[in-house]
Amino acid sequence: MLPAFADLGHGFAVALAPNNLLWCFLGVLIGQFVGVLPGMGAMAAISLLLPLTFALKPVAAILMLAGVFYGSQYGGAICSILLNLPCHAPHAVTCLDGYPLTQQGKGGTALAIAVIASFAGASVGITEMLFFAPALTRVAFEFGPAEICSIMLLGLLAGSTLARGSPVKGIAMTTFGLMLGAVGTDLNTGAARFTYGILDLYGGIEIVTLALGLFGLAEFIRNVNRLAAIRTDNINIRLRDMRPSREDLRRAVPAMIRGTLIGCLCSLIPGTGPTIASFVSYATEKKVSRTPERFGHGAIEGVACPEASTHSSCQGDFIPTMCLGIPGDAVMALLLGALMIQGITPGPHLIHEQPDIFWGLIASFWIGNILLLVLNVPMIGLWVKLLKVPYRLLYPAALFFVCIGVFSAQNSYFDVGETIVVGVVGYILHRLGFHPAPILLGFILGPRVEENFRRAMLISGGDLGYFLQQPISAVVLCLCLGLILTQVGFWLIRLHRRQASAASAP
Numbered sequence: 285m286l287p288a289f290a291d292l293g294h295g296f297a298v299a300l301a302p303n304n305l306l307w308c309f310l311g312v313l314i315g316q317f318v319g320v321l322p323g324m325g326a327m328a329a330i331s332l333l334l335p336l337t338f339a340l341k342p343v344a345a346i347l348m349l350a351g352v353f354y355g356s357q358y359g360g361a362i363c364s365i366l367l368n369l370p371c372h373a374p375h376a377v378t379c380l381d382g383y384p385l386t387q388q389g390k391g392g393t394a395l396a397i398a399v400i401a402s403f404a405g406a407s408v409g410i411t412e413m414l415f416f417a418p419a420l421t422r423v424a425f426e427f428g429p430a431e432i433c434s435i436m437l438l439g440l441l442a443g444s445t446l447a448r449g450s451p452v453k454g455i456a457m458t459t460f461g462l463m464l465g466a467v468g469t470d471l472n473t474g475a476a477r478f479t480y481g482i483l484d485l486y487g488g489i490e491i492v493t494l495a496l497g498l499f500g501l502a503e504f505i506r507n508v509n510r511l512a513a514i515r516t517d518n519i520n521i522r523l524r525d526m527r528p529s530r531e532d533l534r535r536a537v538p539a540m541i542r543g544t545l546i547g548c549l550c551s552l553i554p555g556t557g558p559t560i561a562s563f564v565s566y567a568t569e570k571k572v573s574r575t576p577e578r579f580g581h582g583a584i585e586g587v588a589c590p591e592a593s594t595h596s597s598c599q600g601d602f603i604p605t606m607c608l609g610i611p612g613d614a615v616m617a618l619l620l621g622a623l624m625i626q627g628i629t630p631g632p633h634l635i636h637e638q639p640d641i642f643w644g645l646i647a648s649f650w651i652g653n654i655l656l657l658v659l660n661v662p663m664i665g666l667w668v669k670l671l672k673v674p675y676r677l678l679y680p681a682a683l684f685f686v687c688i689g690v691f692s693a694q695n696s697y698f699d700v701g702e703t704i705v706v707g708v709v710g711y712i713l714h715r716l717g718f719h720p721a722p723i724l725l726g727f728i729l730g731p732r733v734e735e736n737f738r739r740a741m742l743i744s745g746g747d748l749g750y751f752l753q754q755p756i757s758a759v760v761l762c763l764c765l766g767l768i769l770t771q772v773g774f775w776l777i778r779l780h781r782r783q784a785s786a787a788s789a790p
Contacts, residue, residue: 292414295643299651304344304644311348312652315355316659320363326356327721328503330618331495334625335690342626343640347648349622353615354406354598354649357558358656361398361591366391374558374594377566381579381586388582393528397536397584398591400528403657405544405592409599410649412548417642420607421632429739430751432608434760436733439610440726441767451771453718461726462733464489472738484698491621493702494727496690498720501707504683506714532584539569539585543592550593551600558597565593599649606630606642609732617728 298304318329329352337345357374364375365382378398385394427435440458467478468488479485528536543565550561569589570579579586604610609630611617623630628638635642690703710720744750752758 291639291643292647294639295645295647296651298343298640298644299347299647303341304347304648305651307340307344307348308351308648308652309655311351312355312358312655313659315352315357316359316656318352319356319359326353326615327495327499327618329356330615330622331492331499334492334495334618334622335688337622337625342623342628342638343644345626346619346623346641346645349619350602350645350648351652353619354595354652355656357594357598358399358402361402362395365394365398365587374562374590377562377590378587380566381581381583384580384582385584385587390582393532394584394587396528397532397588399657401536401540401543401588401592402595403653404540405547405595406599406649406653408544409548409551409596410646410653412551412596412600413603413649414646416552417603417607417646418635420603421635427632427756428754429736429743430754430757431760433733433736433740434751434757434764435608436610436729436736438760438764438767439604440729440733441764450717451775454722457713457718457720457722458726461723461728462730463726464494464723465727465730466734484696484702489702489727490699491618491625491727493690493699494706495618495621495724497703497706498710498723501683501703502710502714502720504680505707505711528584536584536588539589540592542569542572543589544596547593547596548600551597551603558594558601561593561597562590565589602645606634606645607632611725611728617724620728621724 299308314329314333315326318326330349333349333352337349340348360375361378361382364378366386367383382391382394382398385391440462463478465488467485469476469479469486476486546565546568547558547561550558550564566579566586566589569585570576573579573583573585575583601611601616605616605620607630609620611620620630623641628634628641687700687703690699691697713720740750751761
């Protein structure tokens with residue numbers, strides 16, 4: 285335990301360096317800003333900021349991007365509670381009780397509980413990373429190519445089957461991402477794959493191009509016709525309105541504890557992320573409540589539990605990402621790509637080879653969450669007023685920075701055209717009900733799965749049974765099979781219900 289605290293002290297020395305502290309502050313400020321605005325979110329913001337990281341040192345770059353990620357979760361609660369606008373998926377649950385509380389004149393109380401729950405959940409999630417990450421790293425040193433390939437396969441399956449919408453569509457998007465990751469020159473044979481004679485594709489598709497197209501340009505196309513302004517006339521939250529009563533705290537604190545524990549557990553499972561954690565925690569809280577009928581009508585527990593779960597999951601998601609190189613969700617995949625752009629490969633060696641990044645990141649979480657606690661309360665009025673910014677001004681400005689960012693990455697007009705194509709494809713996929721986030725997951729993990737699979741085949745002489753002969757690999761493959769069978773079971777249940785309802789219909 286003492287070595288961990290000593291390393292954490294080194295992390296605070298790194299995070300509190302003036303340059304790193306400035307970028308951490310900018311990250312959480314930008315994150316809260318995009319969290320408040322519907323339609324933006326962490327994915328779009330991090331995609332826009334990726335080109336900026338080329339000019340930054342690796343520590344400053346990852347501290348800023350991580351700040352954007354967890355800062356956006358703070359901002360998203362404001363719209364959910366005050367305006368019934370779930371700007372981001374994890375906050376859809378917060379709307380269920382947050383907005384009824386606002387209608388009852390207790391919007392300030394709901395915001396205060398959300399802030400407290402967010403900070404408490406994030407603090408426990410950071411502590412989880414502090415102690416679990418080094419232990420997981422020690423175990424990961426025992427992993428060979430078969431174990432790494434199997435674990436990454438679990439991450440791909442979890443990320444695709446647990447994504448929003450149909451699991452089949454999620455698997456299709458992950459497969460599409462795997463295909464995009466195969467574009468370029470094969471490192472082992474030198475053969476060109478999926479290049480179709482285009483020389484600019486021999487180096488593969490850039491992650492900046494893919495991210496900005498799917499989550500920057502596609503968002504612009506989706507919202508280009510959004511002209512209606514959001515009404516904020518009736519919202520007037522003062523600081524004295526944000527003092528929760530003793531009864532509110534009595535109800536909220538146990539819900540925070542349960543939500544935090546659920547979020548911490550979900551963060552250790554690749555592919556779950558804060559969205560699933562918030563839904564699971566809300567359902568659990570409703571089950572254990574003695575008055576479940578209050579939920580959906582302004583129960584303060586319905587705000588405390590999902591917010592604590594969301595933030596503990598957000599912080600804990602960094603554990604598999606940094607220690608195993610397996611992103612928990614699409615945002616983590618993007619952060620993984622940002623590290624790779626800097627020439628850093630996340631995995632078991634990261635703690636020892638890049639201690640400034642790992643321990644500085646953990647320390648910055650506490651610093652960033654304290655900054656958010658300070659920013660969130662007095663600036664509520666400003667964040668609400670930001671909702672009045674017309675979309676016709678916001679998104680063209682974002683589109684301008686998309687084009688500048690893509691061009692500056694490689695000084696290539698081809699990359700700009702490639703981003704436009706990816707953006708149009710991303711928009712079409714969204715209109716067809718295909719969520720593009722699993723594409724990024726497949727794109728990041730695909731080449732690493734292929735590399736470790738080839739290594740395992742060389743070691744075993746081409747024997748696929750080698751994966752089952754390694755105990756850890758065999759257990760993980762059984763989990764993969766269990767996940768597939770579970771999804772098939774859910775699909776069969778839904779099919780049976782549809783047939784039953786169709787048969788009973790007149």
